Amino acid sequence: MKIALLGYGKMGKTIEKIAIDRGHEIVLKVTDDIESKDLSQVDVAIDFSVPSAAFKNITACFKQQVPVICGTTGWLEQYDEAVELCKTQKAAFLYASNFSIGVNLFFDLNQKLAKLMAPFKDYEIEIEEVHHTQKLDAPSGTAITLAQQVIANSSKENWKLDTAAENEIPIYAKRVDDVPGTHTISYKSEIDSIEITHTAHSRAGFALGAVIAAEWIKDKKGVFSMKEVLSGLS
Numbered sequence: 001m002k003i004a005l006l007g008y009g010k011m012g013k014t015i016e017k018i019a020i021d022r023g024h025e026i027v028l029k030v031t032d033d034i035e036s037k038d039l040s041q042v043d044v045a046i047d048f049s050v051p052s053a054a055f056k057n058i059t060a061c062f063k064q065q066v067p068v069i070c071g072t073t074g075w076l077e078q079y080d081e082a083v084e085l086c087k088t089q090k091a092a093f094l095y096a097s098n099f100s101i102g103v104n105l106f107f108d109l110n111q112k113l114a115k116l117m118a119p120f121k122d123y124e125i126e127i128e129e130v131h132h133t134q135k136l137d138a139p140s141g142t143a144i145t146l147a148q149q150v151i152a153n154s155s156k157e158n159w160k161l162d163t164a165a166e167n168e169i170p171i172y173a174k175r176v177d178d179v180p181g182t183h184t185i186s187y188k189s190e191i192d193s194i195e196i197t198h199t200a201h202s203r204a205g206f207a208l209g210a211v212i213a214a215e216w217i218k219d220k221k222g223v224f225s226m227k228e229v230l231s232g233l234s
Contacts, residue, residue, distance in 0.1 A: 001218060004028035004042040006057045007049030007072065010134075014207040015046055022211060039064040044214040050136065051075040058082050058093065067092035067217045069210055071099055073141030083223050092217050094224040097141030099209030103183075104226045106198040110146050110185055113196060114153035123187040123194070125150060127159070130174045130182040138173035142183055147171060150185070180206075 001024045005012045008029045016026050027041050028034075031049075034057050039045070045061045047054055051074030061068045062085050070093070079095065086093040098104070117123055127150075129143040139147075139161055147159035147169050157167045164170035180200040187194040200206070209226070216229045 001025070001215065002027045002041055002043045003214060004030070004034075004039060004045040004061075004066070006030055006034060006045055006047040007053070009048070011048040011071070011203055011207060012046075014203045015048065015210055018204065018207045019211050019214075022215075024211070035060045039066045042066050044069065044218050046070075046210050046214055047072050048210070055082060059085055062086055062089040062091035062093070065089070065091060067214075067220065068094070069099075069214045069217060070095045071097075071206065071210055073097060074137035076141075086223055090221055092220050092222060092224070094213055094217055094226070094229070096209075096213070096226045097145045098181075098206065099213060099226065100200060100205035101209050101212075101230070102205055103142060103198055103200075104209070104230055106183070106196070107145065107149065109196060111149045111153060113185070113187075113194075114150045117187050117194070118154045120187075120189075121155075122189045122191075124189070125154070125156065126170045126172065126186050126188070128172045128174065128182075128184045128186070130176055130179050132179050133175045133177055135175065138175070139171040140173065140181065140183070142181065143171050143173070146183060146185060 003024050003026050008031050044067045047057050047070040049072050054072040054075040055078045058068050127143050129140045156169050159169040159171050180203050182199045184197040213229050
């Protein structure tokens with residue numbers, strides 16, 4: 001498979017290594033947007049760029065009928081527009097806030113725990129995420145996904161960074177050198193606390209998941225999620 005890497009930072013370089021190890025070829029590596037690039041030799045594009053370039057990258061791929069795997073966060077105010085453009089162009093698109101197989105299993109666990117805890121109003125909910133100091137957005141896309149899942153399965157109505165009202169979930173974002181990503185959901189009462197945590201030990205899990213998603217989406221049309229990729233693996 002011929003892959004374009006849109007964004008060639010630490011994640012892009014990790015994806016490159018894993019893709020090559022799995023027998024794929026990297027035919028394009030860019031650090032800016034790709035509106036002027038010829039993608040005719042590209043089977044799949046993987047975007048881990050920056051928020052300001054992501055939407056341009058995605059739509060440029062749609063116009064050239066190149067399937068897109070996107071893990072860039074911080075641009076999601078244009079996500080619905082990207083979905084509509086994908087449908088109009090009859091292209092293929094898969095966005096995930098986190099491509100790690102372990103994190104996607106953690107998402108399922110988070111939903112199940114939220115449903116179990118929903119009747120017990122004495123427990124206060126909070127989310128903490130810790131990432132490396134180079135991460136541009138806060139909170140992380142993964143933390144937002146976790147919060148949205150809890151909101152869908154509880155009486156909470158929204159999330160807020162740091163300070164939250166009674167009907168909101170506070171998300172605490174910490175930045176520490178060389179931390180790939182740690183996410184914790186806590187339910188706390190006067191009597192006890194319940195916590196679930198996912199700790200990434202390296203970027204390899206995110207990169208491998210993105211490459212697996214790229215392998216899965218090749219030759220498909222439509223808008224997909226990691227749930228469909230994982231169901232194909234099980």
